[in-house]
Amino acid sequence: MIRTVSAAGALAVALCAGSAxxxxxxxxxxxxxxxxxxxxxxxxxxxxxxxxxxxxxxxxxxxxxxxxxxxxxxxxxxxxxxxxxxxxxxxxxxxxxxxxxxxxxxxxxxxxxxxxxxxxxxxxxxxxxxxxxEPAKAYYNRALAYEGLEDAKSAYFDYQKALEMQPEWAAPREQLARFSVSRR
Incomplete structure (x- = not known):
């Protein structure tokens, strides 16, 4: 079973949110x-x-x-x-x-x-x-970098890690909403 992750929307959306x-x-x-x-x-x-x-x-x-x-x-x-x-x-x-x-x-x-x-x-x-x-900010920034490199899977996991570490922080949750995960 292969997991694929894709981001719905452009990286520009994430960059507008700004780095942490x-x-x-x-x-x-x-x-x-x-x-x-x-x-x-x-x-x-x-x-x-x-x-x-x-x-x-x-x-x-x-x-x-x-x-x-x-x-x-x-x-x-x-x-x-x-x-x-x-x-x-x-x-x-x-x-x-x-x-x-x-x-x-x-x-x-x-x-x-x-x-x-x-x-x-x-x-x-x-x-x-x-x-x-505040390591969640580092994971969030690394997710932005991965998206810029078109590595949606790594970006997804880093946004997830940021949200796991700081569940009240809206920015990673908003970024994750752009992703769809499917199993193949």
Missing amino acids: QAAVTVIGGGMAEACSDAAIGGESDIKFQQLCTDALDSEFLNARDRAGTLVNRGVLKLRRGTYPEATRDFDQAVKLQPGMGEAYVNRGAASIGQRRYADSLPDINKGLELGLL
Whole structure:
């Protein structure tokens, strides 16, 4: 018995829903924490991006918080569609904290935003390997990449995994509604 999976609808529908971004919590007060709150809170206004830049330029941050602030600024840039700029932030974060999975997953999301689906997979897989606070977002992003590569079966299973990990999240459920599964 062979299972086939096909997506009903175009990948453009999935990309309009956007990739999922994984922000990093930075505590201790100040601009870096406000930057973290903005990234976690779903903000996209450029003023929050500037807040992150100001934190990086003027606050004393340990390596983890500096890398986290770079990830958070990158997330804000992702939301604004400035993918190359976001990628530079994620690259810097990886150099500072090579064990921070969120930096890799978000760099993968930037590749997806640029329709460089194959390029996104090693980063997303590395982020999953390292561990994440919100792995469902990585599975969702990897599903988007697989759809871009026209691998509907892998996309389906990753959307399923994302929904299994975070059942209250509507985005993977909405994507799964486009699929039909048949047994042959």
